[in-house]
Structures are given as structure tokens and as C-alpha cells.
Amino acid sequence: MSYPAPLEALIDAFERFPGIGRRSAERMAFFALRDPRAKELPQVVRDALERTLRCRVCGNVGASDPCELCGDAKRDARVVLVVEEPRDVEAVERAGVHKGRYFVLMGALNPATGGDERSLNLRGLIERAAKGEYDEVILGTDPDAEGEATATLVLRALEKSGAKVRVTRLARGLPAGSALEYLHRGILEDAMNGRVELRTRPQSG
Numbered sequence: 001m002s003y004p005a006p007l008e009a010l011i012d013a014f015e016r017f018p019g020i021g022r023r024s025a026e027r028m029a030f031f032a033l034r035d036p037r038a039k040e041l042p043q044v045v046r047d048a049l050e051r052t053l054r055c056r057v058c059g060n061v062g063a064s065d066p067c068e069l070c071g072d073a074k075r076d077a078r079v080v081l082v083v084e085e086p087r088d089v090e091a092v093e094r095a096g097v098h099k100g101r102y103f104v105l106m107g108a109l110n111p112a113t114g115g116d117e118r119s120l121n122l123r124g125l126i127e128r129a130a131k132g133e134y135d136e137v138i139l140g141t142d143p144d145a146e147g148e149a150t151a152t153l154v155l156r157a158l159e160k161s162g163a164k165v166r167v168t169r170l171a172r173g174l175p176a177g178s179a180l181e182y183l184h185r186g187i188l189e190d191a192m193n194g195r196v197e198l199r200t201r202p203q204s205g
């Protein structure tokens with residue numbers, strides 16, 4: 001026995017979300033059938049798709065392009081913290097431990113599957129670094145296998161570009177295998193203060 005086609009289509013739609021299997025998708029679909037507020041969902045989704053912009057400078061999501069953070073003249077534009085996801089920016093901003101700019105890769109490399117670096121938003125960072133727009137690039141990818149592989153990739157790309165920039169990585173004091181977004185303020189602050197130098201700024205000439 002199968003469900004009516006429109007219900008089946010709704011279950012399929014939910015099942016496309018990351019981490020949602022068939023059973024969870026069914027539960028969500030049946031919940032939507034019972035909950036009158038579900039009628040608001042199409043509009044909410046449409047609004048989010050239409051009004052959430054990607055910042056062309058840092059790749060983060062925002063209500064404007066350039067985003068609020070890139071447009072903030074009080075932030076240090078010469079120090080850039082590279083993170084995997086917009087939610088990492090939120091976490092670091094909540095902790096208030098970074099006064100520079102951000103760059104959001106929109107993902108991480110998976111060393112197990114080989115990963116596809118072309119899916120990462122990386123080019124803008126490398127181009128700006130090569131043009132000498134940064135004094136320091138802080139690699140703030142997660143302290144797990146994906147994050148380490150991604151940090152290595154970014155470091156290699158910066159070296160290859162010939163960018164004259166200092167590259168640092170958040171301190172190893174971060175609990176291994178954790179995600180930046182769940183860390184407490186104190187831990188993030190320690191990680192930022194104790195960041196390690198991966199590459200000193202090459203001298204000009």
C-alpha cells in the first residue's frame with residue numbers, strides 16, 4: 001500500500017533534507033497534515049529563498065550584499081577568519097572573540113571520500129589574499145578530520161597563489177572532533193588567542 005501521490009511527494013521533499021530518513025520524513029509529513037500552521041510553510045520557504053542573499057565578498061548569508069559584517073568599517077578588513085558554515089560565523093560573533101572579517105567556505109572536504117574542492121567557495125579568498133588585501137588569514141575550520149583536511153587545502157592554495165600573507169590556525173586546545181558552532185565563549189577565546197602560525201608572512205621583494 002502506498003500513500004496518496006501528493007502526500008508521497010511531501011514525504012519525498014522532506015526526505016531530501018540532510019539527516020532526514022524515510023521514517024522522519026513520514027513523521028514530518030503527517031505532522032504537517034495535522035498542524036494548521038503548515039499552511040504558512042510555502043510562504044516562509046519562498047521568503048527565505050528570495051530574501052536571503054549570499055554576500056559576494058565573504059560568501060556568508062545575510063539580508064544584504066555585501067553583508068553587514070563586510071560592510072562594517074569598524075571591523076579589521078586585513079584579518080580574515082575562514083570558517084566552514086554561516087552558523088560558525090554566528091557562533092564566533094556570539095562569543096565576540098573576532099573583530100576582523102570572515103570568509104565562509106560553505107562546506108568542508110571529506111578526506112574519506114576524497115571530497116570535491118570545487119564545491120567549496122574558495123576562489124574569492126585566494127584572489128583577495130594574492131592581491132595583498134589581508135595581513136592574516138586565520139583558519140577556523142572545525143577541529144575534526146574534515147576541518148583539518150580543509151585547512152590544509154586552504155593553506156596549500158594560499159601558498160600556491162604566492163600571497164604574501166600570514167596564515168594561522170585556531171589553537172589545538174579545541175576539543176578534537178567537535179564543531180565550532182557548539183563551543184563555549186571561553187574555549188573559542190583560548191583558541192583564538194593561542195592560534196598557531198602555519199606560515200609567516202613572506203617578505204616582499
Ligand SMILES: [Zn+2]
Nearest residue numbers: 055058067070
Ligand atoms: Zn560578507
